[in-house]
Amino acid sequence: MTSASTEALELKAKGNAAIASRDWKTAVDFYTQAIELDPNQALFYSNRAQAHIRMEAYGSAIEDAAKAIEIDPASVKAYYRRAISNVALLKYKEALKDFRTVCKKAPNDKDARLKMNECEKLIRKIDFLKAIEQSDPPSAAEGLDLDSIVVENEYDGVRLEKEMTQEFIDDMIERFKNGKTIHKKYAYQIILKAKEIFYAEPTMPEVTIPDGNKMTICGDTHGQYFDLLEIFRRNGFPAETHAYLFNGDFVDRGSWSTEIAFLLFSYKWLFPNNFYINRGNHETDDMNRVYGFEGECKAKYNERMFKLFSEAFSALPLATLVGSKYLVLHGGLFSDDKVNLDDIRKLNRHLKKQPGQEGLMMEMLWTDPQPDPGRRPSKRGVGQQFGPDVTKSFCERNGLEAIIRSHEVRMGGYEVEHDGRCITVFSAPNYVDTSGNKGAYINVGSDYKLEHNVFDAVEHPPIKAMAYAQNSLMSM
Template identity: 70%
Template sequence: MTSNSPEDKAAATALKVQGNKAFAGHDWPGAVDFYTQAIEKYDADPSFFCNRAQANIKLEAYGYAVADATKAIELDKDYIKAYWRRAIANTAILHSQDALRDFKTVCRKEPNNKDAKLKLSECEKLVKKINFLKAIEVADPPSAFEGLDLDSIEVDQTYDGVRLQKEMTQEFIDDMIERFKNGKKIHKKYVFQIIKAVRDIVHDEPTMVEVEVASETKLTVCGDTHGQYFDLLEIFRLNGYPSEKQGYLFNGDFVDRGSWSTEIALLLYAYKWLRPKYFFLNRGNHETDDMNRVYGFEGECKAKYNEKTFRLFSESFSALPLATLIGKKYLTLHGGLFSDDKITLDDIRKLDRHTQRQPGQAGLMMEMLWTDPQPQPGRGPSKRGVGLQFGPDVTKRFCENNGLEAVIRSHEVRMDGYEVEHDGRCITVFSAPKYCDTTENKGAYINLGPELKLEYHQFEAVPHPDIKPMAYATNSPLMNMM
């Protein structure tokens, strides 16, 4: 119960100062905690809510950020920063019209604010682009692979890399790794070849791939890598490069935000092509068109290769499996569990992901890519503004009904790189350390041997060339918000 006494206000202000210190140290969860304590002591200061909104934006809890900014505006109708933060949060969850309204308010209240004018212009362009794409959208578009004649594409004599023939080779991958480290690209013919080969492989895999860990082998589960190529190479350096003894499962969100997303996607695809039975890819919520348009992958494909590259990747993403069942014990999927307790593994097996290419705003696919755990029992509205949250009782029932030990998921930053929740039944793994160059989190990955015991490994971010996150997110109000 809050009060408005001077003593409580002073105590709350002191907590806000601690929150500001945590925020300055990039400890976003700590900042949220201090701002929440301040609000619990004194809930009449709009800056407490506005500051918590900014910390929630850093945590990608955009739904919470919108709610906090809205509360700040209710307390002070002229609080420019709150309109600004609500606009950024709405942009992040693709509520572009709502964002546009708030950017217009900021420009009206501060007509000389150049940053606001720039963001308004970017948001207007984004809304026009979204509306245009909706207008030309057809129910069943032709395949981007239609008419793709790889044999007709010549690789000129000046190309200085290893040449790819009809099959992927370790030699080509080794050369590609070094080229990407040195800021070079591979020839567009090879890009097209790799994407087509992998699209064909994953298209024929079930919606839920079922794998066993053979004797004398290891399977490593990695979470989001988000275009952080040099940190991906650090995983391989520490844990071993993919081989028939060292399998990998990458649990979605390979691309967007980080500015080496094409490099990561092509490297993961090349390994999938080389060792399809030992290397697995689950789709994440960022392997989708609407996210790629806002968070950089579309722009990066066009900048480094061409628009055709993005369209091929887009179609291949929609062919990716949505889940992997490891040893009949661990369901691994990007987001989390469902709005209905009746959902079973068989429902996932039966899901036709090829008919519905994009996850949309509701349904099984959306929930598999977007939902998050919460500590409270039951289900609740999503802190992101998309999907929902599920409690420990939901996880317990799902695991018991389906004979599982746990659900392994990704989708959220964890400061330690991983977190075990819901009495051990819900495990989050996140593999992008120092996320977006601003969050002081570790990365992590999980190893499983034939006995299916989970071994957690943490790692730190490594240096990378001086290219900022979201470098290719053209016409997005999210540019430079990090």
């Protein structure tokens, strides 16, 4: 064995140790160094694919798994990891091929067989839905007569009449903390009213912060209800003088997504001009089917509730312009340098309810920054990455100080990149109960200076993340 091969194995061992300590980025770095020294070891690529999966860099994981298979066609782990990555990208037919290969090569692998069967069922379901799909299906609210729904005398919560009240929200917060739901009549009311408000808003609301007021910008909360309450406990609840902006991905993965959605929607009803919600890539039907929100709606309420939420999600604005200084959007910037704020203003989001695989809406929900200049395909496998030169040009052309985005875990809760022009904020600490990251939120005063705040995850009831996913496909 050469000295280079020996050193490469040592680096692989360090990568494995980083994986064990959940330091995915360091693991990628060690495996990369090992590959540079010895590029013909399938295990190095397969292990790096695992680290990429943990970082949700599914496109990179697929590339590494494919390289591992090229070197060693018998690498069962590589087929498995490529399958998992394709599931995450909603490419179920590609995933099914690899699951079948795993089951053929490792017939006693019960987990792979379970995932293969789940993948087959999901493909049949999607094909069925496509077969019966209507070009303009009726709203799930059609035939829903709220006045005829009786709230039973034994319901022990505060009643909701024609207008949202702080009393109802306070009671709802406690109900959710105690594992209770709200009555389905009130749930329907909240979604329908929020959808009405969202629909009337522009694609990019433009807000100012009056003297003496402040706004808090939060990133992904991903169904982590108790961590959301920790933000409010530390930072203050929404009020007439304290606006909040939630920058997408408030559902999926975490197992209290309905609780977060109802709470945010209720605050939107109470403070329609002082509480803002942008759409994220997880406020979409295809993601909700895999990552738990659809299953949670059905488990806690019913299928109609999910369909109503879907309609409300499709009405959400795609960005918010704060003080003409900060563009806040979930993903990031565009593949075309000609795109400007007026293009966002003119975008009719109501024509296309789901973002698809291309176009401005998809890019606003999916893109990520990169340290290198220029653009390249995203490590996620969807969308693209943009460099500091792209951000600088966009900000200068549009008179912005920075863009504020979310969409990616940051171990410190937030990160300032691209010479201060690109800020990522992520508000789900210890993401999916495994990542060990901090959470963060940003306060903005009337002087439009940014104050970054970091916080730790708090305890929650013993319900695991992804508990309501309809299948086992994303469990590792």
